[in-house]
């Protein structure tokens with residue numbers, strides 16, 4: 001493969017699957033990689049140098065970082081990995097109306113420029129309407145049938161616009177929950193089933209919510225996973241804030257043991273449908289051994305869980 005060339009593009013023309021078919025039959029398409037997910041980091045200036053590590057074959061671009069009008073070169077430069085995904089922050093699929101076309105097209109441009117095969121954002125809302133007020137953070141969607149309808153409609157618009165790139169929806173960490181007739185797992189499962197979009201399972205967000213609101217994170221993952229056709233994962237480490245008595249998903253510390261346990265469990269129940277796993281780190285950056293060590297551990301666990309006896 002060459003810089004800027006996707007895995008699909010590297011195949012002889014006669015062997016290239018159609019994009020849609022490629023996305024739907026990815027396990028077979030990536031047969032040479034067995035059932036292993038691609039593994040990597042959300043790229044930051046502080047970790048660009050570790051993408052030469054043999055444990056890393058995926059990269060996640062945060063759209064809001066890459067969307068710089070002064071940038072003249074491709075955002076990921078000459079980094080050459082198998083799986084590139086673009087992570088957006090303001091699609092706000094839980095808003096009453098879909099995102100505006102300017103934002104959609106800017107995201108897709110960055111995705112195509114960097115050879116991405118997928119785009120993701122969060123299950124939440126950050127604004128009231130597409131040219132309305134931005135809150136600057138995700139709020140949880142009210143778990144109602146009306147919100148479910150609106151979110152499904154928005155995701156349909158998003159998926160149609162981004163096609164043939166696959167779209168994944170991430171579960172957020174929240175500091176409060178809204179009341180409604182649907183449980184979180186039920187809402188998310190129904191959304192995944194109706195839209196067919198992928199699940200970006202943020203394992204740390206499940207850990208944080210389970211810790212803060214007293215539910216079983218293992219069970220939550222088991223409940224939602226059957227509804228997900230394809231899966232990406234996020235892993236990160238946060239801190240327990242004694243002042244508010246909550247675990248905060250601050251991306252500031254090594255991945256804690258409780259998240260590693262949930263990650264193993266998620267790999268077990270999602271066997272065969274995990275496309276990529278990304279580590280997120282935004283504060284207290286580690287040294288080189290820290291960066292490389294965590295990616296290697298993510299891969300070692302995925303390899304261990306990829307053994308036939310580990311998933312039955």
Ligand SMILES: [Fe+2]
Pocket residue numbers: 170202234280
């Ligand atoms: Fe995340």
